[in-house]
Amino acid sequence: MHTKNISELAAGLRAGEYSSVELTRHFLERIRRLDGGLNSFISVCEDAALAMARAADERLQRGGAGPLTGIPIAHKDIFCTQGLKTSCGSRMLDNFIAPYDATVVERLKRAGAVTLGKTNMDEFAMGSSNETSFYGPVRNPWDGDAVPGGSSGGSAAAVAARLTPAATGTDTGGSIRQPAALCGVTGLKPTYGRVSRYGMIAFASSLDQGGPMTASAADAALVLQAMAGFDERDSTSAEQPVPDYGAELEHDLAGLRIGLPREYFGEGLDAAVAESVEEAVGEYRRLGAEVVDISLPNTHLAVPAYYVVAPAECSSNLARFDGVRYGHRCEDPKNLEDLYKRSRAGGFGDEVKRRILIGTYALSAGYYDAYYLKAQRIRHLISDDFKHAFDRVDVIMGPTTPGTAFRIGERTDDPVSMYLSDIYTIAANLAGLPGISIPVAPVDGKPVGLQIIGNYFAEARLLNVAHKYQQVTDWHTKAPEGYL
Amino acid sequence: MSLDRADVEKIAHLARLEVEPDDMAAIAAELSNILELVEQMNAVDTEGVAPMAHPLHMVQRLRADEVTETNRREAFQAIAPQTEAGLYLVPKVIE
Amino acid sequence: MQWETVIGLEIHAQLATKSKIFSGASTAYGAEPNTQACAVDLGLPGVLPVLNGEAVRMAVKFGLAIGAEIAPRSVFARKNYFYPDLPKGYQISQYELPVVGRGHVDIDLEDGSTKEIGVTRAHLEEDAGKSLHEDFHGMTGIDLNRAGTPLLEIVSEPDMRSAAEAVAYARKIHALVRYLEICDGNMQEGSFRCDANVSVRPRGQEAFGTRAELKNLNSFRFLERAINLEVERQIDIIESGGEVVQETRLYDADRNETRSMRTKEEANDYRYFPDPDLLPLEIGHAFIGEVMKELPELPDAKRLRFEKDYALNHRDALALTASRELADYYEAAVTASGDEPRLTANWVTGELAAALNRDALDISASPVCADMLGGLIKRIADQTISGKIAKQVFEAMWRGEGDADAIIEAKGLKQITDSGAIEKIVEEIVAANPAQVEQYRSGKEKIFGFFVGQVMKATKGKANPQQVNELLKKRLSS
Known part of the structure; x- marks a missing residue:
């Protein structure tokens, strides 16, 4: 069952080949058996999952079932799930049982999807390797010594290892696309505002966006269909109609104009990865697309600007974790200040603290203009780069990451080198554009991701472009050894 | 910009994060490295470029003035570290 | 040395919306602790603010009433600091781009002259919760019901030169927000709060002296007293060779003194930045036009009309327009009196005001309603009773013995004109x-x-x- 795509699973449920309860048990059993070595889940909610599966089975019987009814899904532990622990990968929220569902969770529930559990992640989504999780690192199913990427590393690893047909992720600087690339799955970061952020624990509010992580683009279309749409509880949610993503998958790519930004193929890119990406671009040529060279001249400024904007917003967003109303509180606080300082120091890990400090500094008196405002201006330049590019091309393609999955521990002592692993993904967040990563030919047995960036609200186009490639290739169907 | 110990102390206090004295130097060095990365921004002239705080050019939507929330104190306080008589308790605040 | 006092006021008016500024929780006063604090007000993880349109409408109303420019685009910013009554660790406020720009009000001085006081700006923000310091085993209790209540912070220019002027200004703003029905003005419950920035300088000197910010001034009387105390304190300090320190001082009404508040944060560095959870607020001409249509007649215009239409003197017209309720009462009484505006004015500012004052009642709670008073005045005008007898009738009406005609009849008070x-x-x-x-x-x-x-x-x-x-x-x- 775990090798089937979502449409096939849904067809099986309708045909009565198996029930949602059986399907759910199958994946729960795989998690039990296989996740010990991966650590991709923080919590598994067997009872709740089976109850949801039973309800889905009734709905399948009764009628009114949708394409996701009865399909198991895992949520990144950044999404609030009512009655379930929502830790955000942090000791701070190790005891936090969310009293409400995130809009994304609510919508997927309404669609009939079955929540298997909550996936591991970098603490508060701050990291690119899943090593900052309070619950320990996640291992890459393709190479147990390598990281799965981050911050949605648990979701990526779980989908890659076929422990769940689909998972949710969030992407602030590449946190869906980068782990999708390193784990060989399909990961879509929608346009900012496409998916509600309500109940998604904020890291950097102007950059965060939730999206689906699945084996294929066709599956991602189904999951995004349920996730996307206007939410009156999120002021930044876009009042844009949601197209029928499934119906748009099959458009012919003849005449598609693909831009290859020269800045994404320069220094720092692993030669073998470059070759793999170029080979995929060749496939698109064969599909009738036209490939042009373009330039995104401010690309080199994306990481620097991001490491001001994201920490600045995070330093403020994470101020609510103060040990007063929920979350970790230190033992025997001597006074109020002691309560704050020790609860926060004890509840947050090093990377989170580092970013809070940087962000606090960037916003503080005397530095605001030089750091925060400067970064916002650069953000404008980066956004303009894309605007000009999309005057000429339909989509932009390049590598998702400069290399394949690195070894666990390799970059933990060097935050800056870790930050640079998001060099190709961050710009889309700064501009608010949608991007998808799909697996292309691996290098030394390790997955490589092709990133496709589209114009605002062009998710249907991205899924279409990704899907057409997946119809003529089979990289997305490959699963790591031991997980088939 | 290179941060020193006093800078770290100041921002750690603003951020209400306890930092062990022994860790100060290491943190100062790490933060300085990040700032070095960040300061690559200075290579470009942004004179006349408007700051962009939001990716989309949308404006604030207005909500109708309606009471939609009900009392959920019990559920919210079930996850609180310390409450009494419906209040959240903190060490004495001196005014 | 001759000293000059310089005062600026920051007034926080709670806007009379049903729900909070960024959430759908009720703003009703006096509920059980934390029963009106929803997930957004508590700053639970992942929740987001959505702006209450009515709060915006009320702010615009105020702006139009003081002749201010309404910002076509304003921005919500986060003011970051840690305090237990501030659940998110930041207050959503407006900083660089407030919704209401520069405006002004005229205040009436003791000598009958008027003075223009500049309003620098007015901006929308959320209120904080309350810390309860009574003993919970040596701890403080936090009630977040008030957290997220919409506030309009009205900042004046440092244009006032005495406590009396400051009070006149505060009263003017108070009357205005009540005329506009955007704030209930209840100072005891904290719906209308004044902070005063006070400094002194040698008369003739241009530069301002160092100011102190006075807080906890929950009545006009306390505002006046606290300012006078502070002025004395500052002059004493300077005259004895000391220097005034810039600080926040709390007024203690029981002891009638101000005392220094321990500074909240040594170096207040609020790290303001645009709130990324909220988008720029854009207010177009159509919206402003709509609000303009809803504007009631404002105190100054009403006063002028009273002077003109009712041939009242400035003093009476001013007194009668001090609140919208009083003005409405007066006009209803004039109608009921069969058009006796001057006589009615004398009665409202005289006998009625004295009785209300004696029994500590608000005009809305007057046992003698406008129709009844008008009925009485009608009988004076048509000489059924004399002014002297009318006072007796008024007292009887106040005691609830019926309307004027019934009392005149029952007591046989009809004037002898034969x-x-x-x-x-x-x-x-x-x-x-x-x-x-x-x-x-x-x-x-x-x-x-x-x-x-x-x-x-x-x-x-x-x-x-x-x-x-x-x-x-x-x-x-x-």
Whole structure:
């Protein structure tokens, strides 16, 4: 069952080949058996999952079932799930049982999807390797010594290892696309505002966006269909109609104009990865697309600007974790200040603290203009780069990451080198554009991701472009050894 | 910009994060490295470029003035570290 | 040395919306602790703010009322600091781009002149919760019901030069927000709060002195007292060679003193930045036009109209327009009186105001409603009763004995206007007091009052005084 795509699973449920309860048990059993070595889940909610599966089975019987009814899904532990622990990968929220569902969770529930559990992640989504999780690192199913990427590393690893047909992720600087690339799955970061952020624990509010992580683009279309749409509880949610993503998958790519930004193929890119990406671009040529060279001249400024904007917003967003109303509180606080300082120091890990400090500094008196405002201006330049590019091309393609999955521990002592692993993904967040990563030919047995960036609200186009490639290739169907 | 110990102390206090004295130097060095990365921004002239705080050019939507929330104190306080008589308790605040 | 006082006020007016500024929780006052604090107000993880349109509408109303520019685009910013009554670790406020720009109000001074006070800006923000310091095993209890209540912070220019001016300004703003029905103005419950920035400088000096910010001024009386105390304190310090420190001082009404608050944060560094959870607020002409149509007649315009239409003097017109309720009462009473604006003004500012004051009642709680007072005045005007008797009737109405006509009837207070009847009494009085008549006729005209008194006494005050005068004069000089 775990090798089937979502449409096939849904067809099986309708045909009565198996029930949602059986399907759910199958994946729960795989998690039990296989996740010990991966650590991709923080919590598994067997009872709740089976109850949801039973309800889905009734709905399948009764009628009114949708394409996701009865399909198991895992949520990144950044999404609030009512009655379930929502830790955000942090000791701070190790005891936090969310009293409400995130809009994304609510919508997927309404669609009939079955929540298997909550996936591991970098603490508060701050990291690119899943090593900052309070619950320990996640291992890459393709190479147990390598990281799965981050911050949605648990979701990526779980989908890659076929422990769940689909998972949710969030992407602030590449946190869906980068782990999708390193784990060989399909990961879509929608346009900012496409998916509600309500109940998604904020890291950097102007950059965060939730999206689906699945084996294929066709599956991602189904999951995004349920996730996307206007939410009156999120002021930044876009009042844009949601197209029928499934119906748009099959458009012919003849005449598609693909831009290859020269800045994404320069220094720092692993030669073998470059070759793999170029080979995929060749496939698109064969599909009738036209490939042009373009330039995104401010690309080199994306990481620097991001490491001001994201920490600045995070330093403020994470101020609510103060040990007063929920979350970790230190033992025997001597006074109020002691309560704050020790609860926060004890509840947050090093990377989170580092970013809070940087962000606090960037916003503080005397530095605001030089750091925060400067970064916002650069953000404008980066956004303009894309605007000009999309005057000429339909989509932009390049590598998702400069290399394949690195070894666990390799970059933990060097935050800056870790930050640079998001060099190709961050710009889309700064501009608010949608991007998808799909697996292309691996290098030394390790997955490589092709990133496709589209114009605002062009998710249907991205899924279409990704899907057409997946119809003529089979990289997305490959699963790591031991997980088939 | 290179941060020193006093800078770290100041921002750690603003951020209400306890930092062990022994860790100060290491943190100062790490933060300085990040700032070095960040300061690559200075290579470009942004004179006349408007700051962009939001990716989309949308404006604030207005909500109708309606009471939609009900009392959920019990559920919210079930996850609180310390409450009494419906209040959240903190060490004495001196005014 | 001659000292000049410089005062600027920051007024926080809680906007009278049903729900909070960024959440759908109720703003009703006095609920059980934390029962009106929803997930957004508590700053639970992942929740987001959505702006209450009514709060915006109210802010715009205020802006239009003070002749201010309404910002076509304003921005919500986060003011970051840690405090237990501030759940998110930041307050959502407006910083660089407030919704209401520069405006002004005119205040009326003791000497009858008016003075223009500049309003620098007014911006929308959320209120914080409350810390309860009574003992919970040595701990403080936090109630977040108030957290997220919409506030309009109205910042004045440092244009006031005395405590009296500051009070006049605060009263003016108070009247305005109540006229506009955007704030209930209840100072005890904290719906209308004033902070005063006070400094002194040698008269003639241009530069401002170092200021202190006074807080906890929850009545106009306390505002006045606290400012006067602070001015004295600062002058004492300077005159004894010291220096005023910039600080926040709390007014203690019980001890009638101000004392320094321990600074919240040594170096206040609020790290303001645009709130990324909220988008720029854009207000177009259509919206402003709509709000403009809803604007009621404002105090100054009403006062001018009263002066003109009702031929009132400045002082009375000012008093009668001090609140919208009082002005409405007055106008209803004028109508009920059969159009006796001056007489009605005298009664409202005189007898009625005194009675309200004596019983500590608000005009809305007056036992004598506008129709009843008008009815009474009508009877004075048509000479059914004299002004003196009217006071008796008013007292009876105040006690709830019915309307004027019923009381006049029941007590037989109707004025005697029958000349024959009065003449008869005059005749009797003249006959009974020959000595006084002699004195009067020999030139001691002062004694005339004695005869009037006697006639009134004989008629229990009901004789028409004018007729009594005329008839007495006629009889005594014949």
